[in-house]
Amino acid sequence: MIKQSLRDRMLAGVSGALGLGVLSLPALAGTGQPSPKQITFQEAVTPIAEEIHWVHDYVNIIIFVITAFVLLLMLYVMWRFSEKRHPTPSRTTHNTTLEVLWTVIPVLILVAIAIPSFKLLYNQYTFPPPDLTIKAVGHAWNWTHELPDQGISVDSIMLQPNEREDAINAGMPADQVPRNLAVDNEVLVPVDKVVHVLVTSTDVIHAWTIPSFGSKVDAVPGRITATWFKATKEGIYFGQCSELCGKDHAFMPIAIRVVKDQVFNDWAAALKARDRKKAKEIIRNAAADLAGKTKTADNRPAN
Numbered sequence: 001m002i003k004q005s006l007r008d009r010m011l012a013g014v015s016g017a018l019g020l021g022v023l024s025l026p027a028l029a030g031t032g033q034p035s036p037k038q039i040t041f042q043e044a045v046t047p048i049a050e051e052i053h054w055v056h057d058y059v060n061i062i063i064f065v066i067t068a069f070v071l072l073l074m075l076y077v078m079w080r081f082s083e084k085r086h087p088t089p090s091r092t093t094h095n096t097t098l099e100v101l102w103t104v105i106p107v108l109i110l111v112a113i114a115i116p117s118f119k120l121l122y123n124q125y126t127f128p129p130p131d132l133t134i135k136a137v138g139h140a141w142n143w144t145h146e147l148p149d150q151g152i153s154v155d156s157i158m159l160q161p162n163e164r165e166d167a168i169n170a171g172m173p174a175d176q177v178p179r180n181l182a183v184d185n186e187v188l189v190p191v192d193k194v195v196h197v198l199v200t201s202t203d204v205i206h207a208w209t210i211p212s213f214g215s216k217v218d219a220v221p222g223r224i225t226a227t228w229f230k231a232t233k234e235g236i237y238f239g240q241c242s243e244l245c246g247k248d249h250a251f252m253p254i255a256i257r258v259v260k261d262q263v264f265n266d267w268a269a270a271l272k273a274r275d276r277k278k279a280k281e282i283i284r285n286a287a288a289d290l291a292g293k294t295k296t297a298d299n300r301p302a303n
């Protein structure tokens with residue numbers, strides 16, 4: 001892990017020095033949440049997020065090349081055609097070849113950008129058949145996630161500093177309850193499964209987002225919007241309301257924990273039986289598993 005983060009840091013440093021800090025190299029530390037000095041995206045854990053990062057890098061390289069070309073051309077023109085070197089300007093206008101080129105080349109560049117971006121848009125809006133459906137409801141200012149097929153509903157409210165301390169004391173690893181992102185009740189989803197998220201709101205327009213999933217969609221009162229994700233890596237992934245909605249807009253985070261099928265089923269069953277204590281314990285065990293610690297409930301070795 002240390003080696004990995006060192007490598008990421010060096011990559012980020014080198015790319016920053018080259019002015020390529022715009023490329024979506026992996027974040028400096030952690031997954032599913034912002035990291036200190038991060039200038040790039042959070043790690044992609046869904047096929048859509050990976051495609052978004054690819055399109056982002058691809059377009060940025062095109063931008064970089066165009067910008068460098070224009071800069072060099074301007075410097076050359078300033079030098080070559082200064083009054084000192086070129087006292088009598090030519091009266092040339094209309095160069096057919098040049099005009100065709102500066103029309104056709106930009107068109108080709110735009111087509112080259114349009115093809116992958118339309119493909120991405122198509123993939124984002126082509127929902128594979130769902131393994132799980134979640135209804136996310138925005139409220140001023142927290143989120144409710146209903147899992148209609150499991151018959152459960154989870155209200156998530158951001159942890160205040162003292163509640164965060166309590167959670168850490170109860171056994172949650174500190175990096176899994178980040179300040180202003182951790183919530184009292186996380187939502188669990190199974191790994192490698194297609195999850196449809198139906199999004200709506202009970203009051204004003206919010207937006208449901210998880211950066212690592214590449215999911216972002218407005219929550220509009222009286223309407224259902226939708227997004228989907230297929231998380232391929234276990235972990236805890238955070239997002240925030242992303243539509244300015246009012247005074248506590250910044251304090252209505254979303255926390256989705258991606259776990260093994262069995263853990264998800266146990267958690268859903270515990271909530272269905274209204275056993276919130278057991279549900280919390282399942283989450284704490286999943287958190288400990290993720291942190292690579294030995295489970296407290298039984299003697300299974302850490303993986």
Ligand SMILES: [Cu+2]
Nearest residue numbers: 206241245249
């Ligand atoms: Cu909001």
